[in-house]
Amino acid sequence: MIEEKVKKVLKKIRVNKKEKILIALSGGKDSAVVAQIMKKLGYNIQGIHISLGLGKYSEKCLEVVEKLCGNLEIKCYIYDLKKETGNSMINYFRKNACKNISTCTICGIFKKWILNKKARELKANKIATGHHRDDELQTFLMNIFKGSPQLNSNFGPILENKDKKLIVKIKPLFFISEKEIENYVKKNKIPFVKEICPYRQETYRVEIRKIFEKFSDKEKENMMKNFLELFKKIKKDIQKINYCEICGEPSRNRICKKCSLISSKK
Numbered sequence: 247m248i249e250e251k252v253k254k255v256l257k258k259i260r261v262n263k264k265e266k267i268l269i270a271l272s273g274g275k276d277s278a279v280v281a282q283i284m285k286k287l288g289y290n291i292q293g294i295h296i297s298l299g300l301g302k303y304s305e306k307c308l309e310v311v312e313k314l315c316g317n318l319e320i321k322c323y324i325y326d327l328k329k330e331t332g333n334s335m336i337n338y339f340r341k342n343a344c345k346n347i348s349t350c351t352i353c354g355i356f357k358k359w360i361l362n363k364k365a366r367e368l369k370a371n372k373i374a375t376g377h378h379r380d381d382e383l384q385t386f387l388m389n390i391f392k393g394s395p396q397l398n399s400n401f402g403p404i405l406e407n408k409d410k411k412l413i414v415k416i417k418p419l420f421f422i423s424e425k426e427i428e429n430y431v432k433k434n435k436i437p438f439v440k441e442i443c444p445y446r447q448e449t450y451r452v453e454i455r456k457i458f459e460k461f462s463d464k465e466k467e468n469m470m471k472n473f474l475e476l477f478k479k480i481k482k483d484i485q486k487i488n489y490c491e492i493c494g495e496p497s498r499n500r501i502c503k504k505c506s507l508i509s510s511k512k
């Protein structure tokens with residue numbers, strides 16, 4: 247069932263079996279399922295993992311990603327955050343602690359920056375992530391509650407290229423519930439890290455998640471359809487993409503988010 251749904255969405259967003267797709271593997275269950283299913287469906291996939299340097303947790307993630315890629319017989323590119331950006335994630339958390347940004351947001355900015363840069367250097371056509379339906383519903387609502395509905399202009403299983411230096415992102419599990427993913431990993435004995443990140447700071451998301459727990463699966467499916475309709479009405483983000491004056495990567499501002507985090511004074 248889940249395999250059929252993923253097959254359908256990949257067909258709909260026209261992912262070609264010859265294209266080189268990098269699966270962004272965190273060590274968690276969601277991205278592991280993307281790799282397992284896309285491999286089974288015959289896509290040309292490779293793994294990419296960023297080792298975040300968050301102690302034992304990160305060591306475990308790396309170990310699991312390597313095991314998964316070994317099982318699937320796919321190549322896996324591993325990058326170390328400190329080597330790629332010059333400092334450790336813990337130091338970035340410290341440096342930016344006085345700002346109103348969560349550790350998850352900081353981490354997300356660095357991951358996104360490395361993933362896009364490396365995927366481009368590796369000449370990948372697309373990056374696939376493990377975002378699933380329940381994540382996406384939460385994010386949609388969070389953006390509205392925070393007064394930034396325009397951030398939902400990217401809502402959907404594919405994020406098209408807005409600049410030649412930006413690699414297309416796809417979310418093969420966009421219509422799949424977390425429950426279905428849990429059942430699939432169990433059934434297929436897929437290795438994944440069960441622990442949650444010890445630095446996680448997602449209090450707002452946790453509250454939003456509770457709201458959705460009250461709804462049935464059918465209701466959530468309908469919400470997805472309605473949000474997709476609503477998304478069509480949201481004014482598309484037509485802000486020009488510049489290149490960061492420090493690192494040269496795509497950015498909406500003069501300096502990209504990642505470089506602003508690095509240059510923050512403690």
Ligand code: AMP
Pocket residue numbers: 269270271272276277294295296297298354357374375376377
């Ligand atoms: P998160 O931002 O942790 O919710 O993760 C969202 C998606 O980003 C995951 O489903 C993965 O596809 C990808 N991802 C998260 N962490 C990593 C990592 N350390 N290395 C590579 N990809 C990652």
Ligand code: ZN
Pocket residue numbers: 490491492493494495501502503504505506
């Ligand atoms: Zn930059």
